[in-house]
Amino acid sequence: MRRSTPLVLAGGLLALAVACLLSLMIGARTVSPSTVVDALSDYDSSLTDHVVIHSRLLRTLAGIAVGAALAVAGAAMQGMTRNPLADPGILGINAGATTAVVLGVYLVDASEVAQFTALALLGAALGTVVVYAVASLGREGATPVKLALAGAALTAGLGSVVNALVMIDDSSLDRLRFWQVGTLGARSLADISRVGVLMVIGAVVIVAMAGVLNALALGDDAAVGLGVKVGRARALLGTAIILLCGAAVALAGPIGFLGLVVPHAARLLVGGDYRRIVPLCLLGGPVLLLLADTAGRVIAPPAEVQVGVMTALVGVPVFIVLIRTRRQVGL
Amino acid sequence: MTAPAPPRPARSRRPALVAIAAGLLLFALVIVRVLVGTPMVPLDLALRVIGGEAVPGYSFIVMDHRLPTAVVALLAGTAFGLSGTIFQTLLRNPLASPDVIGVTLGSSAGAVIAMAFFQADGRALFWFALLGGLLTAVLLLVVAGGGGPGAAGAADNRFVLVGIGVAAALGALISYLLTRLSLQSAGDALHWMIGSLSSSTWDRAAVLAGALAVLIPALALLIPRLRILQLGDDTATSLGLSVPRTRVALILVAVILCALTVAVTGPLSFVAFLAGPIAQRLAGRPSFPLAAAVGAVIVLLADIAGQNLFGGTELPAGVITGALGAPFLMWMLTRSPTSGSGR
Numbered sequence: 001m002r003r004s005t006p007l008v009l010a011g012g013l014l015a016l017a018v019a020c021l022l023s024l025m026i027g028a029r030t031v032s033p034s035t036v037v038d039a040l041s042d043y044d045s046s047l048t049d050h051v052v053i054h055s056r057l058l059r060t061l062a063g064i065a066v067g068a069a070l071a072v073a074g075a076a077m078q079g080m081t082r083n084p085l086a087d088p089g090i091l092g093i094n095a096g097a098t099t100a101v102v103l104g105v106y107l108v109d110a111s112e113v114a115q116f117t118a119l120a121l122l123g124a125a126l127g128t129v130v131v132y133a134v135a136s137l138g139r140e141g142a143t144p145v146k147l148a149l150a151g152a153a154l155t156a157g158l159g160s161v162v163n164a165l166v167m168i169d170d171s172s173l174d175r176l177r178f179w180q181v182g183t184l185g186a187r188s189l190a191d192i193s194r195v196g197v198l199m200v201i202g203a204v205v206i207v208a209m210a211g212v213l214n215a216l217a218l219g220d221d222a223a224v225g226l227g228v229k230v231g232r233a234r235a236l237l238g239t240a241i242i243l244l245c246g247a248a249v250a251l252a253g254p255i256g257f258l259g260l261v262v263p264h265a266a267r268l269l270v271g272g273d274y275r276r277i278v279p280l281c282l283l284g285g286p287v288l289l290l291l292a293d294t295a296g297r298v299i300a301p302p303a304e305v306q307v308g309v310m311t312a313l314v315g316v317p318v319f320i321v322l323i324r325t326r327r328q329v330g331l
Numbered sequence: 332m333t334a335p336a337p338p339r340p341a342r343s344r345r346p347a348l349v350a351i352a353a354g355l356l357l358f359a360l361v362i363v364r365v366l367v368g369t370p371m372v373p374l375d376l377a378l379r380v381i382g383g384e385a386v387p388g389y390s391f392i393v394m395d396h397r398l399p400t401a402v403v404a405l406l407a408g409t410a411f412g413l414s415g416t417i418f419q420t421l422l423r424n425p426l427a428s429p430d431v432i433g434v435t436l437g438s439s440a441g442a443v444i445a446m447a448f449f450q451a452d453g454r455a456l457f458w459f460a461l462l463g464g465l466l467t468a469v470l471l472l473v474v475a476g477g478g479g480p481g482a483a484g485a486a487d488n489r490f491v492l493v494g495i496g497v498a499a500a501l502g503a504l505i506s507y508l509l510t511r512l513s514l515q516s517a518g519d520a521l522h523w524m525i526g527s528l529s530s531s532t533w534d535r536a537a538v539l540a541g542a543l544a545v546l547i548p549a550l551a552l553l554i555p556r557l558r559i560l561q562l563g564d565d566t567a568t569s570l571g572l573s574v575p576r577t578r579v580a581l582i583l584v585a586v587i588l589c590a591l592t593v594a595v596t597g598p599l600s601f602v603a604f605l606a607g608p609i610a611q612r613l614a615g616r617p618s619f620p621l622a623a624a625v626g627a628v629i630v631l632l633a634d635i636a637g638q639n640l641f642g643g644t645e646l647p648a649g650v651i652t653g654a655l656g657a658p659f660l661m662w663m664l665t666r667s668p669t670s671g672s673g674r
Contacts, residue, residue, distance in 0.1 A: 084492070089499060130661075137665035146664055152431055153664075156600045157657020163525045164650040167518065177509045177517055256499045305507065312503035319496040320474050324489075 005276045008269050012283035016064075019290040023060045024053050027297045061192050062184045063293050063307075064286040066252045069199045071285025073244040074259025075266070075277050076206045079213035080237050081147050087260035088124075088245040091147060092154035094256070096127020097249035098180070099158040106165050106172045113191040113250060117198070121246035127154055128242055179253045183306040184293050195247045202243035206278055209237060213274035255308045257315030258285055265318065288314060346614035346621055353624035357405065360631040364401040365393060368638055372397070395532075403531035403595065404630045404648070406539040408602060410592040412626020413550060415603030416610070416619055417585035420557060421578065424491050428604040429464075429589040432494025435603070436501040437467025438593035439524055443508045446520050457538075457594040464590025468582060471497060526599035526649025528634050535595045542591050550584050554619060557581060599649045601656025602629050608663060629656075 024036045031049045038044075039053040070088060077086035088094045100123025104110035110119060131154055135146040166173045206213075212233045215223040220230050248255065266280040292310035299305050366372045372380075372389055380386050380393040415428040429435045441463020445451035451459060475493035505524070509517045556577045559567045564574050589603060606626035611617050613625070633651035 090495060134661040134664055149426060150661055150664055152426065153601075153657045153660040156430070156604075157653055160525065160600060160650050160653025160657075163521060164646065164654075167522055167525065168644075173518060173521065174514050177506070180506050180509075256503060257496075260496075303511075306510070309503045309507040312500040316496050316500045320493055324474070 005270050008276075008280060009283070012280055012287070015287045016283050016290075019287045019294075020060055020064070023063060023290045023294045024056050026294050027052070027056060028302065058189060058192065059184045059293070060290060061189075062251055063290045065192060065196050065199055066184065066248045066255065067258060067286035067289030068203060068282045069244040069248045069285070070255060070258040070289075071262035071266075071281035072203050072206050072278055073241045073248075075263035075274065075281045076209075076213060076237050076241050077259065078263050079217045079274050079277075080234060080241075082217055082219065083147055084264070086147070087256070088241075088248075089155070089254065089256040090260070091151035092127045092131045092158075093124045093151075093242070093245045094127075094249055094254040095151075095155040095158045096123040096125075096130070097121070097246050098254050099123055099162055100126070101179075101249065102162045102165060102172070102176055105175060106169060111175075113188075113195065117195055117247060117250035120250040121198075121242065124242045124246035124249065127158075128238060130154060132238070178306075183308065184252050184289075192251065195251045198243045198247040202240040202247070203282065205236060205240035206244075207282075209233065209240075210274040210278045213237070213278070214272075217272070217274070253308060255289070255311055257311045257319070258289060261315045261318050262288055346616065346618045349613045350618070350621050350624060353621060353628060357624060357627055357631065360628065360635065361401045361405065364404065364631060364635055365397045367635065368397065399533045399536050400528050400531040400634065401631065402533075402536040403539060404528055404634050405627045406536060406543060407528075407592045407596045407599065408606075408627030408630030409623040410539065410543060410546075410588040410626070411599065411602040411630070412606030412610070412622040412624070413547070413619060414585045414589035414592070415605075415626070416607035416617065416622040417550070417557075417581055417588075418603075419607045420561070420617055421581050421585075422490055423561070425608055427491050427494070428607070429585065430598065430600055430604050431498065432471065432491060433498030433501055434464050434467050434471075434494075434586055434589050435593055435598045435600075436498050436505065438464035438590045439598050440501045440505050440508070441466075442523065442594065442597075443505050443520050446516060446523075447508045447512050460594035461587075461590045464586055464593060467497060467501070468586040472579065472582060522647070523597045525647050526597035526652070527647030528596055528630075529645075529647065531596075539591065539595055542587065546584055546588055550619070553577070553581050553584065596630075597647075597649060599630060599633070600653040601660065602626050602652055605629060605656055605660060608660075612663070 021033060021036060025031055025033060029049070029052050031053060035049050036053055039047075039050040040057075043054065044050050045054075074087050077088070077091060078084060080086075081091070083091075097120040100119040101110070101116050104115060104119040108115075110116060131147065131150045134150040134153075135141075166176055212223075212228055215226045215228045216230070216233060216237075218226075223230050223233075245259075262281050262284045263277060266277045266284055270276040270280055289307065289311065292314050293307040295314075296305040296307055296310040299310075362374075365377055366374060370392070372393060376386055376389050377393055380390050381398070384390075415430075418427045418429055418432065418434075419425055421427075426432075438460040441459040441461070442456050444463070445456050445459035449455065449459075471490065471494055475490040509520060512520060556572055559570055559572050560574065560577055562570075567574050567577075592599075603626070606622045606629065607617065610621035610625045614621050629652060630648060633648040633655070636655075637646040637648050637651045
C-alpha cells in the first residue's frame with residue numbers, strides 16, 4: 001500500500017484544490033468554475049454570483065483551518081499516546097471545550113468567537129489535564145486503554161452536565177443545539193484569522209516535532225534511549241494539541257471523526273513515519289472537511305446538513321474500511 | 332484435625348456474601364425510595380397502603396408513583412448491569428459496554444427519530460428504541476464481528492473500534508435531529524435523552540419484568556459457554572463450542588436487555604459501564620448476579636439523590652449517574668493497577 005511520499009503529497013494538494021473549488025462552486029446556488037476564478041481574481045460586488053462565492057470563501061477558509069487543525073491534532077495524539085483510538089473527541093478534549101463554551105453561554109451569555117475561543121481553550125486544557133492525570137495515576141501510567149476510558153468517562157460525565165444545564169434553560173438550548181452539531185457557516189474573516197493564528201502555532205510545533213513523535217510512538221523507554229526528553233516533549237505536544245482543538249471547537253463547534261480518520265488514512269498511504277503523516281494530515285483534513293461540508297449543502301435541500309453530521313457520515317465508512325482492511329489497527 | 336482453610340473456598344464465598352449484602356442494600360434503598368421525598372410517607376402508612384388499604388393522599392403517591400418508580404429503577408439497573416457485563420466479558424474489554432460502543436445511542440437515535448418524524452410517544456417510542464438498538468448491534472456484528480476466524484484479540488479490538496465509530500456517528504445524528512425539531516420537542520427529546528425514571532408506571536415495570544423473566548434464564552444458560560469462550564476462540568472451538576453462534580446469542584441477549592431498558596428509562600449513562608467493574612472489584616472476580624445488583628443500586632441511589640438532594644429542583648437520575656459516574660470511574664482507574672489493562 002505504501003506509495004512514494006512526494007507523489008502522495010502532490011495528490012493531496014490536487015485533492016485540496018479540487019475540494020476548495022467544489023466548496024466554492026456548489027450550494028443552494030451553483031456557479032461555474034470560471035465564475036469562481038473570475039470572482040477570486042476580479043471581484044465585482046454587483047454580481048450575485050460573486051457575492052455568493054465571497055461568502056463561501058469564508059466558509060472554505062474556515063474549513064481548511066478547522067480540517068487541518070483537527071487532523072494534525074489527531075495524528076499527534078495518536079503518536080504521543082500510542083493509542084489508535086486517540087481523537088480529540090474520544091480523549092475528552094472536545095468535551096472539555098464544549099462544556100466550557102456551554103457554561104459560558106449559560107452563565108455569562110457568551111456569543112463572540114473571541115469569548116468562545118478563550119473558553120474553549122480553557123476547557124480543552126482542563127479536559128486534557130484531567131484525562132491525562134487520571135490515566136497517569138496508578139501503577140502502570142497512561143496506557144491507551146486507561147486514556148480512552150478516562151476520556152470516555154469525562155465525555156459522558158460532562159455530557160450530563162451540559163444536558164442538565166441546557167434542559168433548564170430554553171434559550172441556551174436553542175442557541176446550542178445548532179452550535180453543538182458543528183458548522184462552518186457564519187464566521188467573519190477577523191474571527192478566522194484570530195483563531196487561525198493559534199492553529200498555525202499549534203501546527204508548526206507539531207510539524208517541527210514529527211521526529212519526536214516517531215520516537216514517542218516506539219514507547220517511552222525507546223524514546224528516552226533515542227535522547228528524547230519525554231516529559232518536555234509531551235508538554236509541548238500537549239499544548240499544541242490543546243491550541244488546535246480548542247481553536248477548532250471555538251470556530252466550528254465539536255466536529256468528530258476527522259482527527260481519528262485522517263491520520264489513519266495517511267498512515268495507510270505513507271506508512272508509519274510522522275514526518276510524512278503530519279504534512280499529509282495538513283492536506284487531508286481540509287479535503288475531507290470541505291467535501292463533507294459541500295455535500296451537506298446539497299444532500300437534503302432546501303435545508304443544510306451541518307458538517308459535523310457529514311464528517312460522521314463520511315468518517316464512519318472510511319473508518320470501518322480502515323479497520324477491516326488491517327488485521328490490527330496499530331501505529 | 333483439618334488444615335487451615337485453603338484459599339479457594341474463601342475466594343468463592345466472597346461473591347455470595349457480597350451479593351447478600353447487595354440484596355439487603357437494595358431492599359433498604361427501595362424502602363427509602365418509597366418513604367422519602369415530598370411528602371414523606373410514614374412507614375406504617377406505607378405498609379397499610381401496600382397491604383391493600385386505601386389511605387387518602389398516600390395511596391396514590393405510594394402505589395402509582397414511588398413504588399413503580401422503585402421497581403422500574405431496580406429492573407432497569409439490573410438489565411443495564413447485566414447487559415454491560417455481557418459485552419465487557421465477551422469482548423474482554425472494559426470499554427465495550429453498550430454505552431461506549433453505540434448500542435445505547437442506537438436506541439436513543441431510534442426514539443429521537445420517532446419523536447422527530449412521527450410525533451411518537453409511549454408505546455411507539457419504545458418500539459423505535461428497541462429497533463434502533465437492534466439495528467446498531469446488527470450493524471456492529473455485520474461490520475466488525477462477521478470477520479473470518481483468526482486472531483481473536485484483533486477481532487475484539489476491532490469490535491470496540493467500530494463501536495466507538497458508530498457511537499460517534501449516532502451522536503452526530505442525534506444532534507442533527509435535535510436541530511430539526513421544534514424547540515419544545517427538542518427540549519422533550521433532550522430530557523428523555525438524559526435518562527429519567529419520572530414517567531415510570533406499573534405498565535412499564537411489567538414490560539421490563541416480563542423481558543427479564545425471559546432474558547435472565549437465557550443468560551444463565553449461556554454463561555457456562557461464555558466462560559468457555561473466555562479461554563480463547565481456538566480452545567472453545569476445540570472443546571466443541573460453536574463460537575460465532577454463542578457470540579451472536581450473547582450479544583442478542585445483551586442488546587435486548589439494553590434497548591428495552593433505554594426505551595423505558597432513556598439512556599442512563601454509566602450504569603452499564605460501571606456495574607461490571609464495580610462488581611468485579613467487590614467480589615474479586617467477575618460476577619453476573621452481583622453486577623445486576625450493583626446496577627440496580629446505582630440507579631436507585633441516583634434516583635433518590637436526584638429527587639431529594641437539590642432542594643426544590645428534581646434532577647433526573649441520568650444527570651446523577653452521568654455526573655457522579657465519571658469521577659467514580661476515574662477514581663477506579665487511578666486506584667486499580669489492573670482494571671485498565673484488560674484487553
